[in-house]
Amino acid sequence: MSEKKYNVAIAGATGAVGGAMLEVLKRRDFPINELRLLASERSVGKKLKFQGEEIAVQLLSEDAFEGIDIALFSAGATRSLDFAPAAAKAGAVVIDNSSAYRMDPEIPLVVPEVNPHAIADYKKHGIIANPNCSTIQMLVALKPILDKVGIKRLVISTYQAVSGSGAKAIEELDAQVKAYAAGDPLEASVYPHQIAFNCLPQIDSFLDNGYTKEEMKMVNETRKIFEDDSIGITATTVRVPVFYGHSESVNVETKHKITSAEVKELMASAPGVKLVDNPENGEYPLATACEGEFDTLVGRIREDDSIENGINLWVVSDNILKGAALNAVQIAETFIQNYK
Ligand code: NAP
Ligand code: 3JN
Helix, strand or coil, X not given: CCCCCEEEEEECCCCHHHHHHHHHHHHCCCCEEEEEEEECHHHCCCEEEECCEXXXXXXXXXXXXXXXCEEEECCCHHHHHHHHHHHHHCXXXXXXXXXXXXXXXXXXXXXXXXXXXXXXXXXXXXEEECCCXXXXXXXXXXXXXXXXXXXXXXXXXXXXXXXXXXXXXXXXHHHHHHHHHHCCCCCCCCCCCCCCXXXXXXXXXXXXXXXXXXHHHHHHHHHHHCCCCCCEEEEEEEECCCCCCEEEEEEEEECCCCCHHHHHHHHHHCCCEEECCEHHHCECCCHHHHCCCCCEEEEEEEECCCCCCEEEEEEEECCCHHHHHHHHHHHHHHHHHHCC
């Protein structure tokens, strides 16, 4: 990494993803000169710790980006639409965690292990989009398979942690579990139903085709990042009572035959992947094991004999890290290495 240091802003610094961004910048020793923390008026003046220093939160506004080189956005799609163009106009490159710009054909949508070349297109608008968490971890695992034998179709089921819905959802699961143990009534406000001891086959709102927005994000973002609209993809996304770590069952129909042994070999050396696949010893990827991990865990690799060329994978990753904050910081690292 170069010796130069950068002025970095985090829009949404007080949130679940913003907090993880602070952690990842520190853990990866990102070369920071000034760190500017931005959030709503509710948080102005609140102090957050970074490398032993207390930094006061400032208001996210159009004027907040003067002198900033890199602006990491995780304050929701509306705030990205409202303020990312002003940040880019002030000279920052925006790395946006929301869905606001992901499907804009002029804005790159990037997973550094998969399509780092797309970052070059940042110049058009000064904005780079970070994909949805469920898409990111799946594509890190699928990229080596795509390169080796091609992918025809994906059938996906997700088991997504509540941290994907933000800080309030983490509190809701915690409160419901405690209320259940105390014999008190369970209150639901973030989710339409009780999430403790339950599985909700709804993430985000329903669309006219019967799928949820989260499901269609997986379909559309995968095709954009893999630059292949012909891949058949169907997804069912489910919220489960887990705090951190999204798990995914991914059934892959490949264009050419690949054995489970060959997939294991690919996963053992794939960037960003940790192979965890000794089921005979009870070793497979677990949400409880991925918390705080930068790698995506892949296991339960086996051939699907119901089709000619089929492989099943179980893919688990820390949704707040690789699914959001880490991927964004990796984009920033690739950007400063190659384009700044
Ligand atoms: P969160 O814990 O609820 O935090 C929301 C953050 O946005 C807080 O810092 C909040 O500031 C700030 N914010 C909200 N309204 C604002 C406003 N009007 N002006 C300025 N700041 C405002 O949510 P989160 O889990 O961190 O997620 C934040 C966003 O990141 C999501 O909406 C989504 O777009 C994106 N995200 C992406 C992924 C992914 O898959 N890549 C995963 C999770 C989240 P206050 O504390 O001051 O309210
Ligand atoms: O639910 C999850 O596990 C991931 C949630 C992501 C999310 C939550 C609120 C708004 C997004 C996203 O990243 O797609 C958004 C959004 O920006 O639309």
